[in-house]
Amino acid sequence: MEFAEVVRRRRMVRNYDPDRPVPPEVVDRLLDHAIRAPSAGFSQGWGFLVLDGPEDRDRFWAAATPDTDGRDRWLAGMRRAPLIIVPHANRSAYLDRYAEPDKGWADRSTERWPVPYWYIDTGFAALLMLLSAVDEGLGACFFGIPPQRLDDYRAAFGVPAEYDPIGAITVGYRAPDHRSPSLRRGRRPAEEVVRRGRWS
Template structure:
């Protein structure tokens, strides 16, 4: 599929044909693409947990369901043939930037303007979303409730240093087409050239 077509078609899909599995070769391509995400200092501080059985996805739902307001979280009710949980690894960045070629002598994080470990993991998630569209699939990125992360870690043996920034559900779409064009903000509200200005 042409790249511009991938960009145009990408939208968050929340309903899938759960009986139609994602082919293994497609999953492998999606993961290979995710590993190509840029990373500061080439630290590659991201990791992925693949859940492709309904038993594991049910365990994920149970782990991600908060006691209060479960209906407010997609993580608590997702029905999909495939989930990829995207993680960031802060220590990989702090270690990398304490090396001699980076000019820092300690692992301090106060000089980082933003948490690049999360930024880079987010870029890998975007590659997952785009790769799914390129393969003719639907996908949706969603977060986990903060208070359920310890339960998720315990259920799936995720090390303490790996932070789940979110998950991507993937599958063959079972949603009707939607026209989101009327909900998009005009480009002039979002793009500023030469100087950031605001309307009076």
């Protein structure tokens, strides 16, 4: 598929065919593409938890799902995904990398960072997985783990303290889906969001 078509087709998919697992070689390609994301100082401070067994997926949903607040239909479709990948960011990997001689920030202070690149770079990796899923003929959805469920998630999967989940990605073959009500807002045109030369 041409790259422009991959970008055009990318959308968050919230319902999956539970009877079609994602082939292992496709899972490997998604992860191989993820680790090719850019990272500050080539720190590569990310880690990916792959959940493709039914017991692991059930444990994820039990640990990471809050009260549904009327989102039962959304959750039902998402739970049909045969694959969940949870990208994690490791801030320490960045602070350690930038304390090395070629960078020289020996104090490891987070105040030197204009924004937390450990989260940004892990987000880049997540986006590459979303685009790769489209290229493989799959659907995918990135969503957050509610803050009040993070301790349960960490405990359920033994996630080390230095790794922060930035969200989770469901992946699978698409099933008929309801359009998100958010899409009624429409895509903002370029002239509303692009500035050239100066802001005003």
